Amino acid sequence: MRPTGIAFDAFGTLFDLAGLGPWLERAVGGYRDEVLAGFSARLVPWTWHATAARRYRPFPEIAALALRSAAAEAGAELSEDEAAEVAKGLTELPPLPGVAEGLEELGRDGHRMAVLSNGTSGGVHALVEGAGLRERFEHLLAADDVGAFKPAPEVYAMAGRAFDCAARDVLLVSAHAWDVAGARQYGLRGAWLHRGSTLAPVLGEEPDLVAADVSGLPRALREASAV
Amino acid sequence: MRPTGIAFDAFGTLFDLAGLGPWLERAVGGYRDEVLAGFSARLVPWTWHATAARRYRPFPEIAALALRSAAAEAGAELSEDEAAEVAKGLTELPPLPGVAEGLEELGRDGHRMAVLSNGTSGGVHALVEGAGLRERFEHLLAADDVGAFKPAPEVYAMAGRAFDCAARDVLLVSAHAWDVAGARQYGLRGAWLHRGSTLAPVLGEEPDLVAADVSGLPRALREASAV
Structure with missing residues (x-):
């Protein structure tokens, strides 16, 4: 992948x-x-x-x-x-541990990245800029832009449009099994960050990829691509 | 009311x-x-x-x-x-305590009644018939008939259509604050059965009427009508 x-x-x-x-x-x-x-x-x-x-x-x-x-x-x-x-x-929330390092490494690996959030456009910009992460992301996509929250299809649809690719070529990364389920139901692929918890798939939808947190994602992606 | x-x-x-x-x-x-x-x-x-x-x-x-x-x-x-x-x-679930008596009393008071459930039509018929309550209800309405669950507007819309009246002339009775909130957002009125718990309104929507359980509903309705 x-x-x-x-x-x-x-x-x-x-x-x-x-x-x-x-x-x-x-x-x-x-x-x-x-x-x-x-x-x-x-x-x-x-x-x-x-x-x-x-x-x-x-x-x-x-x-x-x-x-x-x-x-x-x-x-x-x-x-x-x-x-x-x-x-x-x-x-004004702080980034979680490992986020800055993980995003930097993914950038070095040549990945194109976006935020796809249930927040407002203004709120997402403030969060990302406040954490000094603005340059990591090509797109900051907010649920407020389409007037519905994940798992509504129109929210996930923003990602494929932003990257100008098919839904299945987008990987949604989330610490929430319900978000991975929504993404997969729509047709995106889904990576779940477990943070030490046990997988409890929502509505029977299993993730395509699993990592402990954002810092573990680059390696998980390289291993999955090598298969 | x-x-x-x-x-x-x-x-x-x-x-x-x-x-x-x-x-x-x-x-x-x-x-x-x-x-x-x-x-x-x-x-x-x-x-x-x-x-x-x-x-x-x-x-x-x-x-x-x-x-x-x-x-x-x-x-x-x-x-x-x-x-x-x-x-x-x-x-095949049993009716909760007080349901049979409460429905009988509401019937004596001349109320027209329906079931509006997230279940399937077949399931709701089986439940109501199994509990010997079929004659209490004019209509058995199931989410499966419209392909969406409460709080989707199309589910609540079935009630006004069935009774051939405006949404605000239907009273939705539920033990779930989220259901009362959904009904009120759509335009129905909502009665919440507390069963001894403290009111925690969902999305800021307060019920129009409160009773302990179905057996307490006839009196609560008479008192609300007398005001």
Whole structure:
């Protein structure tokens, strides 16, 4: 497998959602970890719900609703304005360990790369630029550009269009099995980053490639290409 | 509020998913409770994923995939055939406590009622007939009839068509806050059955009516109509 282009998921794959911690600390103090856990459990399923209901709202709006719901469950106070403020933290998350090195090595190997995120265009630009990674990517693609979240086909379709190639020549890289499943259902190939966890395929879709994290991806790709 | 028609969710609202227990016992023995918990955590989000991806598959197929994934996570063996066999249990679930009495009382109060389920038409008929509840419902509406799961608009649209009334004159009754949210987003009203749990609205959508369970619904409706 030598993909024409590699499309990376952003939240949880390139960038660390735990970076919301200090924002939550300011907003809900000691409830911080509990609210972060409740938020993480809601965020992705709610984006699916919004797409299934055809009631798309940008990622930061869904994040703010999920934050308020998680806070209510934890018994913490979080106003609409405070939730919107915490959601701004989604544009300033740190890259996960190994991301910078892995992307640099993939670049040396001649791979063309993009971000394919459920975020907004502005948010994805801010994240990538803030982490000093802008030059690594040919394209920054955001769900907000098509008004639906992954796994909607129109989101995955952006990747083939950007690289001007067939869907099967794009490799979607994600730490989320549900994202790999969505990509494969659409026709992309999918690489799953396990980060030490056990594979639990979603809807029966197995990844085409597995690596521990972004830093392990260059070697996994070279080995797969050599087969 | 005096709705023209009341549409009931089936799984978890009228019928008890714990009824899969004996089917799981036969298939995975001592792993039964663990697999049931993992299955329940996957089932609903996976139906949203399928609808968002526009990769609809009937409820029993998604259930079988979720059962196999939950079994794999638990370290239990569950073949494709065995998973399909357990999924058949979805057509033989017992009604939850208070359902028969509540529906009878609603019928005495002159309410017109339907089932609006994520299941298949055959499955919903089997469930309702098996529980001796067929005469309570004017309509048995199944997601399979429109090839999408709740919260897709086309599923909720079936209710207004069946009762020949405006969306806002239908009351969707569900034990699931995500279902109430979907119904309200579409334009139906929503009643949430709390079963002793604390309200955690999904995507900011609050229910129009709250009752403990189906047996508490007739009184809650009379009180709401008197206001």
